[in-house]
Amino acid sequence: MAGKLTISKVEVLDVRFPTSLEAHGSDAMHTDPDYSCAYVVIHVSENPQLKGYGLTFTCGRGTEIVVQAVKTLRFLVEGQDCKKIWSDFATFYRNLTSESQIRWVGPEKGVIQLATAAIVNAIWDLWGRHENKPVWKLLVDLSPEQLVSTIDFRYIRDVITPEECIAMLKEKKGTAGEREKELLQGKGYPAYTTSVGWLGYSDERILRLTQEQLALGLVSFKVKVGQNLEDDKRRLRSVRKAIGPNNKLMIDANQRWEVQESIDWVTALKEFNLLWIEEPTSPDDILGHATIAKALKPLGIGVATGEMCQNRVIFKQLFQANAISFCQIDSCRVGGVNENLAIYFMAKKFGIPVCPHAGGVGLCGFVQHLQVWDFISLSGSMENRMIEWVDHLHENFYSPPVVKDGHYLVPKDPGYSGQMKEESIATYEFPKGTYWSNVADGQASVQPTMVCQ
Numbered sequence: 001m002a003g004k005l006t007i008s009k010v011e012v013l014d015v016r017f018p019t020s021l022e023a024h025g026s027d028a029m030h031t032d033p034d035y036s037c038a039y040v041v042i043h044v045s046e047n048p049q050l051k052g053y054g055l056t057f058t059c060g061r062g063t064e065i066v067v068q069a070v071k072t073l074r075f076l077v078e079g080q081d082c083k084k085i086w087s088d089f090a091t092f093y094r095n096l097t098s099e100s101q102i103r104w105v106g107p108e109k110g111v112i113q114l115a116t117a118a119i120v121n122a123i124w125d126l127w128g129r130h131e132n133k134p135v136w137k138l139l140v141d142l143s144p145e146q147l148v149s150t151i152d153f154r155y156i157r158d159v160i161t162p163e164e165c166i167a168m169l170k171e172k173k174g175t176a177g178e179r180e181k182e183l184l185q186g187k188g189y190p191a192y193t194t195s196v197g198w199l200g201y202s203d204e205r206i207l208r209l210t211q212e213q214l215a216l217g218l219v220s221f222k223v224k225v226g227q228n229l230e231d232d233k234r235r236l237r238s239v240r241k242a243i244g245p246n247n248k249l250m251i252d253a254n255q256r257w258e259v260q261e262s263i264d265w266v267t268a269l270k271e272f273n274l275l276w277i278e279e280p281t282s283p284d285d286i287l288g289h290a291t292i293a294k295a296l297k298p299l300g301i302g303v304a305t306g307e308m309c310q311n312r313v314i315f316k317q318l319f320q321a322n323a324i325s326f327c328q329i330d331s332c333r334v335g336g337v338n339e340n341l342a343i344y345f346m347a348k349k350f351g352i353p354v355c356p357h358a359g360g361v362g363l364c365g366f367v368q369h370l371q372v373w374d375f376i377s378l379s380g381s382m383e384n385r386m387i388e389w390v391d392h393l394h395e396n397f398y399s400p401p402v403v404k405d406g407h408y409l410v411p412k413d414p415g416y417s418g419q420m421k422e423e424s425i426a427t428y429e430f431p432k433g434t435y436w437s438n439v440a441d442g443q444a445s446v447q448p449t450m451v452c453q
């Protein structure tokens with residue numbers, strides 16, 4: 001790799017889509033999300049054509065705080081040589097997450113962690129584009145030593161070491177080509193859908209969408225629960241009837257309950273043959289999740305969580321405490337690709353399947369790369385694994401993810417699939433995009449409707 005690639009500018013934009021108008025994305029705790037993001041574009045001096053695009057997902061209000069956090073971190077990124085970063089990514093990552101003053105407002109959690117993810121994701125996108133490869137292929141082609149060198153092992157060495165990770169990758173190297181071929185020539189990677197069952201949708205809408213998705217080949221469905229038990233029973237009865245006894249059904253409470261309440265509520269829903277209960281309680285309550293998991297095990301219902309688990313340390317403890325049966329990494333909640341790799345390695349060690357979270361804008365595009373890499377290079381298995389699919393806002397991206405016949409097709413374009421269309425930014429940048437200026441002028445609606453037909 002001759003020549004430098006100096007980061008000349010980290011650009012950051014606040015982009016918000018008014019999804020609350022249709023109750024898309026609504027759940028028991030986030031009743032009116034406007035799917036939004038802090039969107040980062042990384043420029044390099046030596047090549048104006050080459051840019052890296054990344055983002056972190058937010059729900060509307062508060063995005064401006066994440067944008068500010070990216071601006072605060074900028075001085076650690078601008079002026080850096082990308083090639084130097086890629087050759088020792090863990091050190092760059094550590095510098096970002098452990099800066100001596102900024103770390104007080106984290107460390108490695110909350111807004112500053114979301115901002116880290118947006119920057120780090122953009123740097124991986126840039127790397128993929130520079131190598132002319134989708135990020136999954138970049139990961140697959142890195143040597144085991146190089147790939148593992150991107151991970152900051154601080155605080156997780158008591159459960160996993162770089163040497164163990166390298167050995168895991170080496171063990172799978174010989175057969176990786178077969179799995180890559182299987183994914184590219186076969187149906188792709190199994191998906192499940194959440195976008196039939198948002199909490200603010202009417203019963204009629206849920207049923208119609210379920211039937212539509214079934215007809216499109218989806219066989220796994222997730223429904224939001226947690227506000228009212230009788231409502232949950234009625235919806236689940238309808239969805240279970242529509243999908244039949246053999247298709248998979250999951251529920252998601254988005255942290256609505258206490259620990260005992262989780263056990264009681266889910267037990268009351270056991271007749272619907274549920275694969276998992278997702279986020280029953282606080283994402284920080286590791287032992288609470290373990291208690292719930294133990295109580296629900298005899299019912300055959302697993303516990304899933306991850307979309308709001310802030311860093312690798314929380315995941316480490318969830319694994320250690322037998323608190324989850326499904327690990328839901330999130331491409332933007334922890335500090336981007338590097339930290340997610342650490343979580344994948346721990347999941348492999350503890351024998352827990354990863355089913356990435358993707359309910360948000362841009363997340364389906366990112367996580368498909370990680371999961372494809374995992375199948376080819378690490379777990380070597382799709383058993384008990386699926387990638388979440390939410391069918392919203394993909395039209396705003398240049399290389400949108402594609403689900404066909406219930407499977408994600410392997411992305412082929414270089415990068416990490418997060419580049420947003422210019423016209424979408426011009427419309428939805430907050431507050432100056434045309435959509436939001438019209439709202440300010442009273443020419444567009446902002447009133448969320450909680451029940452939609």
Ligand SMILES: C[C@H](O)[C@@H](O)[C@@H](O)[C@H](O)C(=O)O
Pocket residue numbers: 024025026027030033059194252254307357358359360388
């Ligand atoms: C506010 C969001 O749509 C969440 O409801 C969503 O991420 C959800 O938890 C999911 O699992 O997709």
Ligand SMILES: [Mg+2]
Pocket residue numbers: 252254278279307357359
């Ligand atoms: Mg969820």
